[in-house]
Amino acid sequence: MAHIKLENIVKRFGDVVAVKDFNLEIEDKEFVVFLGPSGCGKTTTLRLIAGLENPEEGDIFIDGQRVNDLSPADRDIAFVFQFYALYPHLSVYDNIAFPLKAVKVSKSEIDTQVKRVAEILQISNMLDRKPNVLSGGEMQRVALGRAMVRQPKVYLLDEPMANLDTKIRVDTRAEIKRLQHEIGATTIFVTHDQVEAMSLADRIAVIHQGLLQQIGTPHEVYNKPESLFVAGFMGMPTMNLLGAELASQEGESVLRLSHTDVHLRLSPERQARISSVSQENGLVFGIRPEHITAANQPNGQSISAHLHLVEPLGPVNILDIRLGTHPETQEPILLRVRTHPTFQGAIGDTIWLDFSEEEMHLFDRETEQAVW
DSSP: OOOOEEEEEEETTTTEEEEEEEEEEEEOEEEEEEEETTTTTHHHHHHHHTTOOSEEEEEETTEOOOOOOTGGTTTHHHHHOOOOOOOSSSOHHHHHHHHHHTTTTTTTHHHHHHHHHHHHHTTTTGGSOGGGGGGGHHHHHHHHHHHOOOOOOOEEEEEETTTHHHHHHHHHHHHHHHHHHHTTTTEEESSOHHHHHHHHHEEEEEETTTTEEEOOHHHHHSSOOHHHHHHHSSTTTTTTEEEEEEETTEEEEEEEEEESOOEEEOOOOHTTOOOOOHHHEEEEEOGGGGGEEEEEOSSSOOOOEEEEEEOSSSSSSSEEEEEEOOOTTOOOOEEEEEEEETOOOOOOOOOEEEOGGGGOOOEETTTTTOOO
């Protein structure tokens, strides 16, 4: 299939820099997801690869060939848009078959491929209909099917499941992943949905304000965020992020969460990685809700705090624990903890917390990069 390389890509729209010094390599047969909030530059980057936009700076390579000056038709890619782009005068069957007819595939092979894809996407009963009688989700499945019948070098999918209902989305997601594995096609998938990204990707490219924040496996991006943005964007509920500073307690250096009585002991190795620059800029402490243990009784070095709110969500409970009060705003400083649904607690109760040092994160407040 195809190896893709982006080197120092810059794209501007007037005074707005949509893509900033973007560098990325995508291996042959790899499934990469561009993940980020609306307006972060992920779709623009996809369109640059497709040839629908031209970069002001940098180079795009597909299989070692510089493609900056090639038209979209000459790049051998299949693009699935968020907004269907179907031929209104053609039936569903003919819309899906169109790419195969264009390259003069035999009628029998076209029929086999169209019906196979239609069955996967659950649109077999719609093949003789026109797009104007289809729902939004049905039209999106037709657009997806039109790309799936081809075998190009690269599949580019721009939020192709945005208009599907929940069940069809889950089924289609599984089929896309299975088909990509079977076909071995290099695939780039754009989404703002973390679950979609985590379930589909070999690697996730997290993008924010035109910058590539981090590229890694779902495990790496979730468990080893390299920046404050990635830490705060990934996960639901998101990572707890609180101001912190080094302090001394009983002659020992500890990490104190700002405006609270919470002091966390650090190993010498962790302390050594906190530079003087990071201390001067300020620190941000991070930990995910599932990496905190809550109990109704103290246990060893447990930290006590008060229960502010309980959110029973069925398979889990989310506890909001009050650690203190911000002196300027008088807003409560809260820590979110995920527990088993059987955990019992009422608002105002004293809760005991344990933190695993291995699951803690620390960031430089000014650079927003991970300290460890």
